[in-house]
Amino acid sequence: MESLPSEQTATVRRVVAEHRERPGPLLEILHAIQAAFGYVPAGAVPVVAEELNISRAEVHGVVTFYHFFRRTPPGAHTVSLCQAESCQSMGAAVLADHAQKRLGIEFHQTTADGRFSLEPIYCLGNCACSPAAMIDGRLYGRVTPEAFDALIAEGSAAK
Amino acid sequence: MSTTVYVPGDAGALSVGAGEVAAAVSAEAKRRGVELNLVRNGSRGAYFLEPLVEVRTSRERCAYGPVRAADVPSLFAADFLNGGTHPLSLGLTESIPWLKSQQRLTFERVGVIDPASVADYVKHGGYQGLERALALSGAAVVQAVTTSGLRGRGGAAFPTGIKWKTVLDQKTKTKYVTCNADEGDSGTFSDRMLMEGDPLSLIEGMTIAGIAVGATQGYIYLRAEYPHAHAALKAAIAAAYQAHYLGPDVAGSGKRFDLEVRLGAGAYICGEETSMLESLEGKRGEIRVRPPLPAIKGLFGQPTIVNNVITLASVPWILAHGAEAYANFGMGKSRGTMPIQLAGNIRRGGLVERAFGLTLRELLYDIGGGTATGRPIRAVQVGGPLGAYIPTKDFDTAVDYEALVGIGAMLGHGGIVVFDDTVDMARMARYAMEFCAIESCGKCTPCRIGSTRGVEVIDRILAGVDRERNVRLLEELCETMVQGSLCGLGGMAPFPVQSALKHFREDFRARV
Numbered sequence: 298m299e300s301l302p303s304e305q306t307a308t309v310r311r312v313v314a315e316h317r318e319r320p321g322p323l324l325e326i327l328h329a330i331q332a333a334f335g336y337v338p339a340g341a342v343p344v345v346a347e348e349l350n351i352s353r354a355e356v357h358g359v360v361t362f363y364h365f366f367r368r369t370p371p372g373a374h375t376v377s378l379c380q381a382e383s384c385q386s387m388g389a390a391v392l393a394d395h396a397q398k399r400l401g402i403e404f405h406q407t408t409a410d411g412r413f414s415l416e417p418i419y420c421l422g423n424c425a426c427s428p429a430a431m432i433d434g435r436l437y438g439r440v441t442p443e444a445f446d447a448l449i450a451e452g453s454a455a456k
Numbered sequence: 457m458s459t460t461v462y463v464p465g466d467a468g469a470l471s472v473g474a475g476e477v478a479a480a481v482s483a484e485a486k487r488r489g490v491e492l493n494l495v496r497n498g499s500r501g502a503y504f505l506e507p508l509v510e511v512r513t514s515r516e517r518c519a520y521g522p523v524r525a526a527d528v529p530s531l532f533a534a535d536f537l538n539g540g541t542h543p544l545s546l547g548l549t550e551s552i553p554w555l556k557s558q559q560r561l562t563f564e565r566v567g568v569i570d571p572a573s574v575a576d577y578v579k580h581g582g583y584q585g586l587e588r589a590l591a592l593s594g595a596a597v598v599q600a601v602t603t604s605g606l607r608g609r610g611g612a613a614f615p616t617g618i619k620w621k622t623v624l625d626q627k628t629k630t631k632y633v634t635c636n637a638d639e640g641d642s643g644t645f646s647d648r649m650l651m652e653g654d655p656l657s658l659i660e661g662m663t664i665a666g667i668a669v670g671a672t673q674g675y676i677y678l679r680a681e682y683p684h685a686h687a688a689l690k691a692a693i694a695a696a697y698q699a700h701y702l703g704p705d706v707a708g709s710g711k712r713f714d715l716e717v718r719l720g721a722g723a724y725i726c727g728e729e730t731s732m733l734e735s736l737e738g739k740r741g742e743i744r745v746r747p748p749l750p751a752i753k754g755l756f757g758q759p760t761i762v763n764n765v766i767t768l769a770s771v772p773w774i775l776a777h778g779a780e781a782y783a784n785f786g787m788g789k790s791r792g793t794m795p796i797q798l799a800g801n802i803r804r805g806g807l808v809e810r811a812f813g814l815t816l817r818e819l820l821y822d823i824g825g826g827t828a829t830g831r832p833i834r835a836v837q838v839g840g841p842l843g844a845y846i847p848t849k850d851f852d853t854a855v856d857y858e859a860l861v862g863i864g865a866m867l868g869h870g871g872i873v874v875f876d877d878t879v880d881m882a883r884m885a886r887y888a889m890e891f892c893a894i895e896s897c898g899k900c901t902p903c904r905i906g907s908t909r910g911v912e913v914i915d916r917i918l919a920g921v922d923r924e925r926n927v928r929l930l931e932e933l934c935e936t937m938v939q940g941s942l943c944g945l946g947g948m949a950p951f952p953v954q955s956a957l958k959h960f961r962e963d964f965r966a967r968v
Contacts, residue, residue, distance in 0.1 A: 321736055321739075323738030323739070324718070324735065325719075325738070328719055328721070358740050359738070362742075362897075363721035363722055363723050363741070364723060365721035365722030365723075379642075381642030381643075381841065382642040382800065382841060382873045382884070382887070383642045383643045383799045383871075383873045386874060386875045386876075387800060387801055387828070418681060418722075419640065419642070419724060419891065420639075420640055420642045421681055422467070422468075422639060422644070422647075422648040422681065422682060423471050423645065424642060424643045424644065424800060424871065424873065425468065425503035425645065425799050425807075426468055426471055426805075427800055429471065431681075435470075436468070436470060436684070438468060438471035439471075439472060
């Protein structure tokens with residue numbers, strides 16, 4: 298297993314220290330680690346386990362249970378496309394095909410230049426404005442393939 | 457006094473440009489040297505009119521929409537600050553027919569007030585319910601909730617008062633109130649709208665619950681897909697502490713209630729109550745076998761109320777206006793109002809709060825205006841990804857828990873997703889199994905393995921392999937999952953499949 302650089306280990310220890318007194322702190326800790334690094338590095342797992350005095354298997358089990366926790370670094374921009382029923386009724390499948398072609402990647406992948414990660418998501422709660430997408434935490438509704446291209450062009454220009 | 461302009465800060469409104477509109481309003485006001493008070497309210501729920509801009513004139517509130525940022529200079533030119541006429545004028549907000557036909561109790565303040573302001577909340581009737589509750593015994597509060605007929609709005613429709621009574625009767629020192637805000641059903645957004653537009657009503661509802669049953673700690677379990685609601689809740693909780701509506705001395709009563717938000721991490725199963733409790737404890741969200749019920753042994757092994765956002769946010773109205781007033785709405789065993797969410801391929805989609813009893817036809821055509829694409833409706837899915845697909849012949853069914861069960865469907869959390877006649881129901885059935893496979897917690901075999909086998913069997917049907925035999929196999933597999941799964945995910949994921957087979961069997965044929 299990769300071990301973390303000492304600076305990152307210190308960050309993980311600090312995060313655990315901030316949350317350890319709260320009841321049931323593990324999810325909160327993993328959220329904080331992902332906020333700090335953009336993902337949960339494999340090397341963080343034994344550090345968290347040691348600090349909380351639980352097994353590595355328990356921490357690993359939690360990290361891998363939840364779709365939201367990434368185990369690889371994300372691209373500069375994370376693009377999530379809703380694939381649930383409401384968005385399907387308004388062309389989510391066409392939009393997903395278009396997005397994968399436009400970015401040249403499939404779901405769960407990151408572009409070779411590291412700019413975009415593409416993820417499926419199951420409901421953004423924007424079902425009266427389907428199809429919906431979220432880019433870096435910003436929500437978009439009634440997303441046509443043309444609108445998608447404009448958003449991606451904006452993202453490409455930004456970084 | 458400067459004029460007040462409302463531009464929603466609701467995530468759905470932002471998703472179609474409300475942020476740009478708000479910026480344009482501020483910029484244009486500055487350019488013209490006009491002073492105005494810009495409030496970022498919640499959404500009124502008429503998403504087909506978003507971004508909906510409102511102005512409070514000397515009369516009431518005038519609405520304009522849907523407004524694009526480019527329209528803003530012309531709105532100023534038309535003197536919209538004094539209710540001037542413009543091509544986007546919608547007249548008085550309260551008179552917009554789509555809104556006027558509603559009966560808003562739980563959503564009475566959503567889209568009306570500044571969600572971050574305790575003062576605005578109180579000015580619009582907030583905290584009257586808590587005041588009443590503090591004058592009553594815990595048992596009397598629980599009795600009021602029981603009398604109101606309120607049932608769990610998350611989907612299970614269990615009588616809320618009975619759940620509270622069970623927690624009240626436990627003789628332990630530590631009890632919890634938890635709010636299930638893991639609104640994962642496609643086609644639903646009422647929880648999100650309420651948390652963003654009137655978060656204090658949820659906070660007040662949880663405070664009343666805590667004081668009624670003797671719990672001093674509350675948790676809101678919020679899905680990670682809702683960053684805007686997260687920000688709104690955190691701001692509202694901080695404001696409530698500041699105003700001493702949370703903390704060691706709630707509203708001067710000497711009673712304590714603390715509240716915090718915990719984020720989920722993208723697992724649909726955590727909307728199941730025992731799975732949510734596991735997740736709140738920082739574990740994998742695997743379901744627990746019941747009994748014991750969470751009301752007896754819930755969070756950290758203590759008696760725990762688990763209620764949905766809308767259930768808890770309805771409690772302040774019930775306490776403030778009386779249980780009978782609430783029970784006077786509705787029909788049969790479905791009392792009060794239900795926030796219905798019109799979603800998917802619908803012309804006038806959004807949130808419709810009405811007393812139980814409206815028919816699907818009235819909702820879909822009179823209120824919703826048919827499909828957005830203008831094609832005929834072929835099917836609607838009610839109650840999220842585990843809900844049945846309903847064909848047009850059943851559209852005269854009332855929106856009522858029992859009436860929907862009567863046609864093999866369920867109301868669930870009140871989402872209605874509309875599909876036009878281009879929908880491929882075999883693909884939708886396949887998706888139901890695929891979704892179950894992605895989201896299964898893995899604890900029981902029928903759900904974990906059955907869902908994957910379900911996808912494979914449907915693929916064989918679509919590939920033209922031994923159609924009759926595989927359709928029979930699919931029916932048997934559905935039955936096994938329904939009968940053998942531990943919770944509602946595996947137990948109900950077959951419902952959309954079975955209903956598609958029943959009503960749209962012609963779609964289950966080989967594809968070229």
